[in-house]
Amino acid sequence: MWLFDRDLWVEIFHTLGKNMFRTFLTMLGVIFAMIILVLLLGSANGMSNGFDKVFAGTASNSLFVWGQSTSEPYKGFERGRRIRYKIEDAEILKKQIPEIEVLAPRIELGNHRGVVSVYRKGQTSGSAVYGDYPEIDNITKKKLVEGRFLNNTDIEESKKVCVIGEETYKLLFEKGEKAIGQDIRINGVFFSVVGIFKPNNNINIDGENAVFIPFTTFQKAFNSGDRMGWMAIAVEPNTKVAFVEKQIKDILKKKYDIHPDDERAIGSFDMSEIFNNISAFTGVLKGFSFFVGIFTLLAGVIAISNILLITVKERTKEIGVRRALGATPKVVKRQIVVEAIVLTAFAGLIGFAIAVGFLAIANSLWGSGDDFPFVKPMVSIPQFTISFMLMVTLSVLIGLIPANRAIRVRPIEALREE
Amino acid sequence: MIEIKDLHKSYKMGSNSLHVLKGINFSVEEGELVAIMGSSGSGKSTLLNILGMLDGADSGEYNLDNVPIKDLNETKAAQYRNKFLGFVFQSFNLINYKSAVENVALPLYYQKVNRKVRQEKALKYLEQVGLREWATHLPSELSGGQKQRVAIARAMAAEPKVLLADEPTGALDSKTSYEVMDLIQKINDAGNTILVVTHEEDIAHMCKRIVHLKDGVIVEDKKIEQVRAEQYV
Numbered sequence: 001m002w003l004f005d006r007d008l009w010v011e012i013f014h015t016l017g018k019n020m021f022r023t024f025l026t027m028l029g030v031i032f033a034m035i036i037l038v039l040l041l042g043s044a045n046g047m048s049n050g051f052d053k054v055f056a057g058t059a060s061n062s063l064f065v066w067g068q069s070t071s072e073p074y075k076g077f078e079r080g081r082r083i084r085y086k087i088e089d090a091e092i093l094k095k096q097i098p099e100i101e102v103l104a105p106r107i108e109l110g111n112h113r114g115v116v117s118v119y120r121k122g123q124t125s126g127s128a129v130y131g132d133y134p135e136i137d138n139i140t141k142k143k144l145v146e147g148r149f150l151n152n153t154d155i156e157e158s159k160k161v162c163v164i165g166e167e168t169y170k171l172l173f174e175k176g177e178k179a180i181g182q183d184i185r186i187n188g189v190f191f192s193v194v195g196i197f198k199p200n201n202n203i204n205i206d207g208e209n210a211v212f213i214p215f216t217t218f219q220k221a222f223n224s225g226d227r228m229g230w231m232a233i234a235v236e237p238n239t240k241v242a243f244v245e246k247q248i249k250d251i252l253k254k255k256y257d258i259h260p261d262d263e264r265a266i267g268s269f270d271m272s273e274i275f276n277n278i279s280a281f282t283g284v285l286k287g288f289s290f291f292v293g294i295f296t297l298l299a300g301v302i303a304i305s306n307i308l309l310i311t312v313k314e315r316t317k318e319i320g321v322r323r324a325l326g327a328t329p330k331v332v333k334r335q336i337v338v339e340a341i342v343l344t345a346f347a348g349l350i351g352f353a354i355a356v357g358f359l360a361i362a363n364s365l366w367g368s369g370d371d372f373p374f375v376k377p378m379v380s381i382p383q384f385t386i387s388f389m390l391m392v393t394l395s396v397l398i399g400l401i402p403a404n405r406a407i408r409v410r411p412i413e414a415l416r417e418e
Numbered sequence: 419m420i421e422i423k424d425l426h427k428s429y430k431m432g433s434n435s436l437h438v439l440k441g442i443n444f445s446v447e448e449g450e451l452v453a454i455m456g457s458s459g460s461g462k463s464t465l466l467n468i469l470g471m472l473d474g475a476d477s478g479e480y481n482l483d484n485v486p487i488k489d490l491n492e493t494k495a496a497q498y499r500n501k502f503l504g505f506v507f508q509s510f511n512l513i514n515y516k517s518a519v520e521n522v523a524l525p526l527y528y529q530k531v532n533r534k535v536r537q538e539k540a541l542k543y544l545e546q547v548g549l550r551e552w553a554t555h556l557p558s559e560l561s562g563g564q565k566q567r568v569a570i571a572r573a574m575a576a577e578p579k580v581l582l583a584d585e586p587t588g589a590l591d592s593k594t595s596y597e598v599m600d601l602i603q604k605i606n607d608a609g610n611t612i613l614v615v616t617h618e619e620d621i622a623h624m625c626k627r628i629v630h631l632k633d634g635v636i637v638e639d640k641k642i643e644q645v646r647a648e649q650y651v
Contacts, residue, residue: 007527018515321511324472326500326528326576328493407492412472415507 012339015311026307027347030391033300034351035358037293037387038379042359044289046377048282053375059102059139059234060275063241065248066230066267072259083256083265085228092255093231097247102234104136105215107224109187118172118211119185125171127164128210129186131218131229139232147180147195154194154214160221162186163195167208186211189221230267241272290383294390301394304343308336308402312409319406320414329407336406340399341392348391352384419580419611420446420469425478427464438464440634442478446580446613451606451644453622454615456631463584465631466615470503470582471495483579500528504573508585510565512557518568519544519553525576543571547601563594570601574610581605581612587621593650599624600647620645 016023067083090105108130109116115126134150142149145166154161162184164172173179183190191213199208218224235244249266252258258265312319319332359377366374379387427439438461446452456462467473468480471487480487482502490498499505504525512521522540531539544550547567549560557565566586573581583602587595599621606612606626614625622628623645630638 007533014515317511318513321507321513322524322528323492323496324470324499324505324511325525325572326496328496328528330493331528410472412467415472415511 008335008338011335012342015315015335016339016343019311022307023343026304027343027350029300029303030297030344030347031300031351031354033293033296034348034387034391035355036296037289038352038355038384039358040289040293041286041379041383041387042355042377043362043374044282044286045379045383046359046362046374047285048279049375049377051278051282055275055278058141058271060272061237061239061241062139062232062234062271063245064230064232064269064271065245065252068264068267070258070262071264072262074259074262075257077257083252083258085231085252087226087228089228089252089255090231093233093248093251096251097244099236099239099244100233101236102135102138102232104133104139104232105228105230106133106136106232107131107215107218107227107229109218109222115209116186118168120172120182123172125168125209127168127171130210130212131215131222131224132212133215136212136232139234142197143199145196145198147193149195149197150212150214155216158216158220159214160189160191160217161194161214162191163197163212164193165208165210166196166198168211169196171209184211186213187222191217235272241270245270290387293387297387297391298394300347301340301344301391301398304340304347304395305398305401308340308343308399309405312336312402312406315406316409316414319409320411323409323411324415332406333400333403336403337396337399340395340402344391344395345388348388352388419448419450419483420444420613421479421481422469423479425465425468425480426476427461427468427473428476438634439468439475442634442636444629444636444639446611448611449606449609451603451612451626452614453625453628454613454631455617455619455622455628457617459633460631461634462615462631466582466584466613469580469613470505471499496528500525500576502579504576504578504581506566506569506573506581506583506586508588510557510562510569510589512565512568512572514557517554517556518549518560518571521557521568522572522575525572529576540571540575543575544568546574547571561594562590563597566590566594566598567601570598570605574605579611581610583612583614585615585617587616587618592620595621596647596650600651603644603647 067085070077070079070081070083073079087105090103094100094103108128110129116129118125118127118129132150133155134152137149142163147163149163150161153159164179164184169179172184173182179193179196182193184193191211213221233244233248235241245268249268252266253260253262256265322332356378362377422442422444425439425442426437428435428437430436442465454462454465464473468475471490474490482498485498487498513524516524519537519540522543523536526536526539541550541553544553547570549564549567549571552560552564557568560568570586586602587598590598602612602614603624614621616622623642624647625642626644627641628638629636
């Protein structure tokens with residue numbers, strides 16, 4: 001196998017080493033190209049990872065449904081009728097739509113997005129108060145700083161417990177004060193704090209200033225009866241959210257006598273749309289980086305080919321001597337092509353190493369993703385392999401230009417005495 | 419060893435055609451030392467190029483060691499050159515970034531001779547031209563005469579049937595020229611067939627036969643009494 005022919009390599013390193021400076025300048029193009037490619041890809045990956053981190057804890061295949069007011073008169077009802085769901089709707093929907101994985105009903109104290117006064121020892125916080133099922137945690141994960149989230153026992157026994165947001169804690173407690181086990185008062189009812197959560201820093205549906213109590217406790221404490229404010233729904237991974245959304249709306253419209261064309265009566269928000277938009281965005285970003293990078297690489301490889309062309313011109317005589325001594329065109333060609341490959345591959349690796357270094361620095365500076373979505377900027381192994389293979393293939397194809405020039409040199413012309 | 423019949427060669431110069439070789443008939447036996455003489459433009463270099471398979475003839479026959487040399491592609495020509503011929507050039511044409519021994523070993527590399535054997539053989543031939551202790555030196559560290567001796571060692575390394583020397587002394591002073599001719603004579607004494615292209619009378623007379631070329635034809639072909647170069651060294 002010629003690849004392991006020591007002499008071939010000796011020849012190649014001889015020729016390349018003879019002109020260190022020129023060899024280095026030649027490689028510079030590919031080194032920079034590789035740096036650009038890896039930095040672009042790495043940053044795109046970092047951004048993609050950053051967005052993933054933002055959405056970590058939020059089920060991507062989910063939607064939220066709430067009631068609004070009708071905008072069409074229907075079956076004798078006037079427009080502007082407020083739609084209020086009943087807790088039984090949750091069971092109906094779950095039963096009729098098997099694609100629903102999790103359905104967490106919620107009820108809110110006061111108006112939607114309204115605030116309720118929460119008291120503790122003379123301190124007040126205007127917080128949102130929600131009656132929730134523990135399942136909500138599967139759809140929008142709460143980062144607990146202390147204690148625990150609501151559980152099934154809380155629901156079954158209608159315990160007067162609550163989980164409060166960090167903001168609420170700051171408003172109601174002194175700095176450093178222990179909150180777990182302490183009571184807070186909502187509309188004259190006392191609740192014992194069992195957990196404190198930190199907002200899920202980027203996607204924030206509930207707000208930071210919020211108090212969660214068990215749904216069943218809410219019903220009893222605030223006399224909400226069988227009312228239900230809204231539903232958070234997680235859909236099976238392989239089902240389109242829009243498909244389930246339509247079914248839910250159809251069922252609810254029928255049940256509450258809403259005009260089939262009334263778009264305003266039922267409010268809903270499809271979480272997967274955001275995810276799709278963002279993954280489309282990062283996908284385009286990655287594709288673009290790859291595109292730009294590969295063309296830069298092409299330019300770098302062409303520069304190598306150019307220098308090799310000059311080298312061939314300079315070495316006309318040497319090549320002629322070699323041919324006279326019995327070098328076949330194949331051998332000459334192979335040497336030039338392998339030179340191109342060696343130069344490109346070596347330069348590519350140097351560029352790769354430098355770029356990875358840069359990415360590592362960027363990662364240690366901003367990689368935590370706290371300030372903006374940028375986490376673990378690095379190229380993946382397949383990305384690297386593909387770019388590297390592509391680069392080597394390009395170098396072979398482009399190395400053939402000087403190689404063919406070299407074998408077109410007729411030994412007689414090369415040896416002609418000046 | 420070499421047999422040439424009615425060899426013609428012309429070059430196209432624009433619309434004109436320059437007829438350089440106008441029917442050469444010529445043969446060389448094994449062990450001969452032949453000088454090809456002629457003024458510039460006589461066609462002697464063209465003849466040597468054709469003999470060296472660096473150029474093809476338009477018509478005529480050329481047999482080398484009973485192998486017809488005709489319509490060779492580049493690969494075949496390279497292989498034949500490697501197998502049959504050793505070249506010595508006026509300007510030495512050593513590869514300047516390779517040491518003496520590496521230069522000598524180069525034809526063996528193209529014969530795919532194993533590295534170790536190659537090294538041994540190259541050293542043996544360097545020894546023969548008296549440059550063993552210069553083996554690791556680069557051409558730039560050698561004198562003109564030494565360079566030409568390395569070139570001769572390189573030409574001999576592949577053990578060719580015929581050694582073709584194109585003005586081997588053209589770039590050397592007369593003393594060094596005689597040293598080189600002495601070496602060529604000794605190689606010939608060992609039974610090797612050698613063709614020397616030269617325009618210097620004294621060099622030609624150190625061969626055993628002189629072929630005179632003029633305007634593309636052989637005007638004279640005579641055996642001579644060889645002048646030994648040794649006495650001038």
